[in-house]
């Protein structure tokens with residue numbers, strides 16, 4: 001027969017086991033990042049994890065850093081994530097102690113600096129940049145399109161001593177009637193990485209809309225360059241805007257390639 005004392009002892013053992021397992025599952029190094037009020041995802045001990053996983057570790061009130069593309073812009077407090085719609089939606093909103101613009105990202109990272117270096121914005125009127133963009137347009141079926149560069153950001157993503165360039169180009173903002181009639185749009189973000197003796201141009205995200213109904217035009221934008229998983233390599237956050245909403249994408253740089261790490265689709 002189990003005595004009252006034994007029952008209490010067993011109950012204490014069960015509680016201790018629950019406490020220890022909960023403590024053990026807490027990562028030593030944890031990150032979480034939010035755009036537009038939505039949890040994009042997070043990182044645990046250097047690995048990127050989706051919103052559905054990191055949300056379990058954001059139980060209490062947390063302090064977040066706010067970043068624009070070029071600097072640390074302040075701090076705010078964020079509440080526990082709340083699911084949007086049905087639990088299968090994997091869409092979580094976080095309410096913050098203050099409002100901030102869509103250009104900002106809120107980052108929870110207590111054990112490392114997500115912005116150890118800042119991008120430098122270069123003059124994008126250089127012929128070299130235009131020649132690269134023209135080449136990309138030609139490969140994608142738009143040899144006659146005007147090479148409209150919107151931004152060139154320079155930063156040493158992988159800290160190998162050589163700066164990479166992230167070139168953004170788009171004709172979405174150009175009100176050219178001829179082009180509107182042709183219904184040809186392009187928008188892309190390109191990573192340019194130099195190696196000894198060669199330079200590689202990699203389109204990280206791009207939309208080349210030829211007006212043939214086979215694709216949906218999207219505006220691709222470089223949003224942030226931050227170390228979101230604490231491995232000292234800068235990660236890239238891009239957005240794609242469609243008629244029906246947004247997609248946020250996080251890429252990590254591995255062996256000179258931009259590798260997709262996380263994606264969040266938001267329908268508006």
Ligand SMILES: [Ca+2]
Nearest residue numbers: 156158160162
């Ligand atoms: Ca580099």
Ligand SMILES: [Ca+2]
Nearest residue numbers: 227228229233
């Ligand atoms: Ca990183």
